[in-house]
Amino acid sequence: MHVVIIGNGIAGVTAALALRKRRRDWKITLVSGESDAFFSRTALMYVYMGHMRLQDTLPYEPWFWQERRLDRVRGWVVHVDTAAHRLTFDDGRTLAWDKLIVATGSTPNRFGWPGEDLPGVQGLYSLQDLEALERHSVGASRAAVVGGGLIGVELAEMLHSRGMHVTLLARESAYWNNALPTAEAEMVGGVIRAAGIDLRLSTELGAIEAGDHGRAAAVRTGAGERLPAQIVGLTAGVRPSLGAVAGAGLDAGRGLRVNAQLRTSHPDVYACGDCAEIVDDPERPGRVEQLWYTGRMQGEVCGANVAGEAQTYVRGVWFNSAKFFDLEWHTYGQVRAAASTRPPGERTHLWQDAARRRLLRVDTVDGAVVGMNALGLRQRQDVWTRWITEGRSMADILPRLGEANFDPEFSGKALGQAAGALREVQA
Ligand SMILES: Cc1cc2nc3c(=O)[nH]c(=O)nc-3n(C[C@H](O)[C@H](O)[C@H](O)COP(=O)(O)OP(=O)(O)OC[C@H]3O[C@@H](n4cnc5c(N)ncnc54)[C@H](O)[C@@H]3O)c2cc1C
Structure with a gap:
């Protein structure tokens, strides 16, 4: 059995490792036009800023691929023939596969702006x-x-x-x-x-x-x-990168459509990561998730299913984090951005410090906590995920906010203020 994976990002590499764990004797090939080795895309900015070297962004040493018997092929795929189980590179080479995983990530949006193709x-x-x-x-x-x-x-x-x-x-x-x-x-x-x-x-x-x-x-x-x-x-913004599978006859919408087992409309073709659109998701059908951690989770489920172990992708409580210069942002669960779309029963509670450097927001539905936003206050994911999953009330969590504090030394005082001053607001 030969499994070919187009894309060596977090989704493709995680799928390869999940597959190798379950199928020691299958041949697995990772294909990428971008790079020979998997690197951390989220760290690109630190390379430019001189905080890291490119080699510091490689999660695995060169020997790792050999040891796991993961073959790597460099090249841009321009066509996938699902009937012949073969793909073609832009230089004319071909590669046969028994099962294919499409993990081609995203492409930045362009909107036809005059001058958008100029150098610079x-x-x-x-x-x-x-x-x-x-x-x-x-x-x-x-x-x-x-x-x-x-x-x-x-x-x-x-x-x-x-x-x-x-x-x-x-x-x-x-x-x-x-x-x-x-x-x-x-x-x-x-x-x-x-x-x-x-x-x-x-x-x-x-x-x-x-x-x-x-x-x-x-x-x-x-x-x-x-x-x-x-x-x-x-x-x-970005959109799913589907150039490799254009013309392959696979069902596609915003992304390459997959079921909760991450299988496409073809029984031998799977997709995961930024390029996949999950159609039978009970919460939000047609969801495209373009995040590092969901790419990893989808890769894990995808690799297991390709190996024949039935697994269903469940994202669980949403989370994300980012840094805006020196301001850290954490979000867990669902926080509505536009107050005008808030349905009855949904409430938002807000605290900000006077210097506008720290903020905590907690949203509830019918009294149960459904989501939070924190700026300048690093929070513990496990604690908020548990509170949201259990549908805890504000009265229950406020005295316990310290449990969710990731940095007790730096933000203990601020979180104490937040607990005392978090108030319901309209926006
Ligand atoms: C600058 C930056 C910062 C980010 N920061 C964050 C963050 O802080 N948190 C977060 O959650 N997410 C972040 N993201 C998003 C995150 O990096 C992506 O969601 C994630 O990398 C997607 O993983 P993937 O494996 O699906 O695809 P990718 O990482 O895009 O990998 C897909 C691979 O497939 C290759 N490929 C595509 N088409 C072909 C083809 N035709 N032939 C051969 N190879 C092909 C691509 O070249 C690429 O190497 C950031 C993204 C960027 C660009």
Whole structure:
């Protein structure tokens, strides 16, 4: 039996390891156009900022692949023939498979902006993007980053760390307010500005303009303002990367459609990670999850199912974390961003310190805790997951907030204040 996995990111590599654990004698091949070895995508920013070397982002030593008998093939897949059980690379090579796992990740969005293909304009996703950023940074003094999400802040911080003047353009009226309630979005916006970034809210990109040498020289906003920029970062979200399987006849919507066992419409083809769309998810059918930890969980379930051990993917209590410059954000469970969509029975409770550096929000439905947001207060996932799963009440958790504190030394006092002052608010 030969299993081929397209994609050596967290989802593909986890699937390979889960499979190897269960099937010691199967041949497993990991294919990637991007890199020979699996690296930590989330650490790319630290390489550019000089905190890590690229080799420090490789979770496994070179001997690891040999020891686990995981073959690796470098190349871009351009076609998958499901009838012949064969895939084709862009240089004409082919590779036969008995079972195929598609773990091709995401591709940054582009919206057909004038000038988006100019030299100096790029996204931040791949190793190749990092290399391009290094090239574009030579001699650059001004940059513009377009997009009001997590990668936009990361890219702004990266460019700022090299001494560039950075303008960050976001369509929203408060930073990332399609994911964060207003208080959190405003706090994050404040941190971005305090770091020295020229944050322009309610601002759309109109066009990217070329200079004398044919490379990016400025962005023009939707309102017509011209902002000089030799580097233009496009970070307006990502979409599942489905180029490898286009024309393969597999059922696809936003992503490659899979059931809860991560099997596609073809019995020998599976998908996991950013590229998969889980259709029979009782909570939210048609869900595409583009996160590191869900990629790992899906890879584990996918590898087990390919090995013949029936497993169902259950995400459990949602969680995520990020850093906006030096402000840490943790979220567990469901916190509604837009107050206007809150149904009856759902309540939100908020505490912020006077300096706008720490915040705690807890949402309840019919009195039971369903989610939380914390900024500047590192929280323990196991504790919040338990409280949310058990549907604890506010009265129950408030005296116990200290149990959820990850940093008792640094935030004990603040959490004590939060416990005493968390109040129901409208937004
Ligand atoms: C800068 C950055 C920061 C991030 N920070 C966070 C974070 O803090 N927390 C978090 O949860 N998530 C974060 N993410 C998202 C997270 O990295 C992704 O959700 C995760 O890496 C997806 O894993 P994956 O294995 O599904 O796909 P990927 O990691 O994208 O791997 C897919 C691989 O398949 C290869 N491939 C695709 N098509 C082909 C083809 N046709 N032929 C051959 N190979 C192909 C790709 O080149 C790639 O190597 C971040 C992403 C970026 C870009």
